[in-house]
Amino acid sequence: MRLSQLFTKTVKDAPAEETARSAQLLIRAGYIHKEMAGAYDYLPLGLLVLENIKAIVRTEMNKLGANEILMTSLQSEELWRQTDRWDDQKVDVWFKSALKNGTPVGFGWSHEEPIAVMMKNYISSYRDLPMALYQFQTKLRNELRAKSGIMRGREFLMKDLYAFSSTPEELQTFYDKVSDAYLRVFTKVGLGDDTYLTYASGGAFTQFSHEFQTVTAVGEDTIYVNRARKLGVNREVYTDEALTQLGLKREELEEVRAAEVGNIFNFGTTKSEQLGVYYTDQSGQQKPVYLSSYGIGISRLMGVIAEHYADAKGLVWPEAVAPAQVYLVRLGTQSEVINQADSLYHDLTQLGVPVLYDDRDARPGEKFADADLLGIPHRVVVSDKTAAAGTYEWKQRTAEKSELIHKNKLLKILAGSD
RNA sequence: CGGGGUGUAGCGCAGCUUGGUAGCGCGCCGCGUUCGGGACGCGGAGGUCGUGGGUUCAAAUCCCGCCACCCCGACCA
Numbered sequence: 001m002r003l004s005q006l007f008t009k010t011v012k013d014a015p016a017e018e019t020a021r022s023a024q025l026l027i028r029a030g031y032i033h034k035e036m037a038g039a040y041d042y043l044p045l046g047l048l049v050l051e052n053i054k055a056i057v058r059t060e061m062n063k064l065g066a067n068e069i070l071m072t073s074l075q076s077e078e079l080w081r082q083t084d085r086w087d088d089q090k091v092d093v094w095f096k097s098a099l100k101n102g103t104p105v106g107f108g109w110s111h112e113e114p115i116a117v118m119m120k121n122y123i124s125s126y127r128d129l130p131m132a133l134y135q136f137q138t139k140l141r142n143e144l145r146a147k148s149g150i151m152r153g154r155e156f157l158m159k160d161l162y163a164f165s166s167t168p169e170e171l172q173t174f175y176d177k178v179s180d181a182y183l184r185v186f187t188k189v190g191l192g193d194d195t196y197l198t199y200a201s202g203g204a205f206t207q208f209s210h211e212f213q214t215v216t217a218v219g220e221d222t223i224y225v226n227r228a229r230k231l232g233v234n235r236e237v238y239t240d241e242a243l244t245q246l247g248l249k250r251e252e253l254e255e256v257r258a259a260e261v262g263n264i265f266n267f268g269t270t271k272s273e274q275l276g277v278y279y280t281d282q283s284g285q286q287k288p289v290y291l292s293s294y295g296i297g298i299s300r301l302m303g304v305i306a307e308h309y310a311d312a313k314g315l316v317w318p319e320a321v322a323p324a325q326v327y328l329v330r331l332g333t334q335s336e337v338i339n340q341a342d343s344l345y346h347d348l349t350q351l352g353v354p355v356l357y358d359d360r361d362a363r364p365g366e367k368f369a370d371a372d373l374l375g376i377p378h379r380v381v382v383s384d385k386t387a388a389a390g391t392y393e394w395k396q397r398t399a400e401k402s403e404l405i406h407k408n409k410l411l412k413i414l415a416g417s418d
Numbered sequence: 419c420g421g422g423g424u425g426u427a428g429c430g431c432a433g434c435u436u437g438g439u440a441g442c443g444c445g446c447c448g449c450g451u452u453c454g455g456g457a458c459g460c461g462g463a464g465g466u467c468g469u470g471g472g473u474u475c476a477a478a479u480c481c482c483g484c485c486a487c488c489c490c491g492a493c494c495a
Binding site for chain 2: 009010011012013014015016017018019028036037085090091092093109110112141143144145147152209220221260263265329331332362363364365366367368369370372373381383385393
């Protein structure tokens with residue numbers, strides 16, 4: 001992408017109403033735009049980051065054998081009454097509206113009920129199980145208080161996965177596989193070292209649920225981590241009794257702030273029985289389906305990554321999620337310089353390496369500052385010096401100094417080819 | 419939802435105490451000089467001062483209501 005064609009531009013001053021560092025940087029760099037409290041627009045570069053995260057998650061979901069779908073945001077009152085979760089007293093994050101004829105509708109804050117009912121059409125035999133479905137979908141939650149930029153919004157992108165199993169054992173097997181897949185996701189996006197599988201309250205169905213918590217000072221949760229065993233315990237279940245059951249000792253745990261980036265729930269058969277989701281087993285008996293659900297907050301994850309990977313100059317995206325791999329700085333307007341830069345842009349693009357080509361008529365300092373603020377992993381400078389010498393100036397975002405290298409080496413670094 | 423704070427140009431802010439009809443920086447437009455870490459000079463455009471009402475000869479400024487935004491707490495299926 002040529003920067004001269006990108007409509008967003010960077011700004012020097014951080015918006016006063018954002019205090020989260022990630023939100024300040026994402027807005028300054030032009031990745032997102034705030035529409036209202038807790039609701040953000042994703043601009044070209046921000047959308048690229050979201051799509052990169054989605055691709056990583058999608059790969060892992062497909063490996064689990066799950067099917068991708070996309071469900072509607074509109075949900076019926078009738079459906080949620082069956083599980084007694086329509087009342088604002090029971091679920092206080094509902095956004096509700098009504099059809100022209102007065103029929104109430106809700107905007108989906110979760111899809112557990114709708115998907116369970118939908119699957120009654122497709123599950124009838126033990127032969128149909130286990131089965132898992134997932135989607136990337138916009139969730140709407142009327143939070144009392146939005147905060148921390150895209151880390152806690154009223155509208156956010158979520159990957160939700162729902163599994164249908166015939167037995168508790170079958171559910172547990174899948175549950176464990178998803179747990180592993182989630183850890184791989186967080187490792188791939190660069191948060192592996194700081195993300196802990198964490199025990200949390202399980203609600204009505206199981207004693208514990210599992211959360212994936214990333215340690216960060218701006219996190220909303222307080223958890224206790226055992227770094228050696230890579231396990232965490234949410235403050236909400238931090239009791240002697242729970243610790244004993246989990247085989248954890250207080251003196252081995254460290255109190256930290258963390259942001260929940262993933263959550264998994266075991267619903268047992270309660271919901272299936274409420275909604276009438278049954279299958280026929282091998283002996284011809286009707287049995288309730290075992291339900292479990294698994295979520296990753298995609299847009300929140302982007303915020304946590306931005307929060308985690310930043311320095312005084314701006315964002316520092318891990319390669320796996322960066323909106324581009326290379327920030328190509330063109331200094332000067334001499335034809336040799338333009339030719340060298342155009343040619344490299346062309347070659348990298350041909351090799352499938354995403355490049356942000358700074359072809360603007362701007363001064364060097366501004367281009368360097370933007371390269372840093374945008375947080376693109378590699379920076380390549382083309383100038384009269386490099387054009388004359390036939391070299392390229394390459395620097396990683398995290399490196400202090402640049403080095404002059406030849407094209408074959410540069411392509412090898414950036415594209416893994418000669 | 420309880421407590422605290424803030425709304426003035428696209429963004430960041432001053433002006434408000436002591437009422438007299440709005441200013442600075444960034445950004446934007448034009449011209450010129452610049453050109454390896456957010457350049458400089460000159461000229462210019464841009465604001466119903468969140469909103470509704472009240473007081474007053476006169477309100478960004480004083481009074482009341484409302485709305486929005488932020489922080490702490492509570493909540494987080």
